[in-house]
Amino acid sequence: MAQRWYEKATVQAAIVAGVFLVGATIIGLQRRDTSVGPPASDSTAQHSAIDETPQPKQPPADAPYSQLGLTERTRLRTGLRTLTVAESGRVASKLPSSIYGYAHSSIFRERDTEIHRVPTYGRLSFEAQKTADGVVLALGFVNLDAQRTLSLNRNVTVPTTLYSDYWDEAKYAVLVIASSCNGKSRVVDLDGGSHVNAVDCEPVASKTQKGAPRAP
Numbered sequence: 160m161a162q163r164w165y166e167k168a169t170v171q172a173a174i175v176a177g178v179f180l181v182g183a184t185i186i187g188l189q190r191r192d193t194s195v196g197p198p199a200s201d202s203t204a205q206h207s208a209i210d211e212t213p214q215p216k217q218p219p220a221d222a223p224y225s226q227l228g229l230t231e232r233t234r235l236r237t238g239l240r241t242l243t244v245a246e247s248g249r250v251a252s253k254l255p256s257s258i259y260g261y262a263h264s265s266i267f268r269e270r271d272t273e274i275h276r277v278p279t280y281g282r283l284s285f286e287a288q289k290t291a292d293g294v295v296l297a298l299g300f301v302n303l304d305a306q307r308t309l310s311l312n313r314n315v316t317v318p319t320t321l322y323s324d325y326w327d328e329a330k331y332a333v334l335v336i337a338s339s340c341n342g343k344s345r346v347v348d349l350d351g352g353s354h355v356n357a358v359d360c361e362p363v364a365s366k367t368q369k370g371a372p373r374a375p
Contacts, residue, residue, distance in 0.1 A: 228325035231332035
């Protein structure tokens with residue numbers, strides 16, 4: 160039976176329509192894949208722009224004491240705890256034993272000075288400790304000669320300069336009985352705009368002996 164002309168045309172039209180349909184589907188899928196995000200080159204440029212954006216400078220960490228000074232302090236705090244917030248600011252006689260905090264240089268002149276939880280005077284503060292037996296000690300930094308003397312006796316028996324922190328001329332941490340010396344403080348300027356407190360301590364015993372009558 161001979162195929163009619165219109166049947167042949169219908170088959171050809173169906174084939175053409177199918178080809179167009181498949182092509183449109185492929186194109187649609189390609190567009191869908193590329194619309195998920197920016198092209199690779201655009202993405203790279205975007206990350207590069209983020210990386211090159213200058214970040215704001217963070218303020219320097221609040222470190223009132225030198226790192227070497229902190230290491231020495233930690234070594235000399237065995238068995239002590241820091242003050243609580245409630246205890247901070249009380250005078251030494253009103254504080255429990257086995258604690259440490261920070262005090263003004265007046266600790267060498269006033270026998271019952273305030274002790275704070277944090278170094279309120281920054282690097283100019285002296286660390287203060289109250290031992291288990293209630294003795295108030297001051298932590299200072301000295302030169303090697305003074306360290307050799309004070310390592311044997313925590314009483315200041317000879318004129319000694321105590322510094323509130325580690326620096327080139329005072330690299331050794333010592334603990335002295337605060338009431339064993341008396342002296343005025345002065346500020347020492349260091350390189351880089353930093354400062355330390357210096358107390359020129361005189362032994363209390365030698366002061367009381369100055370006015371004593373001499374033995375015959």
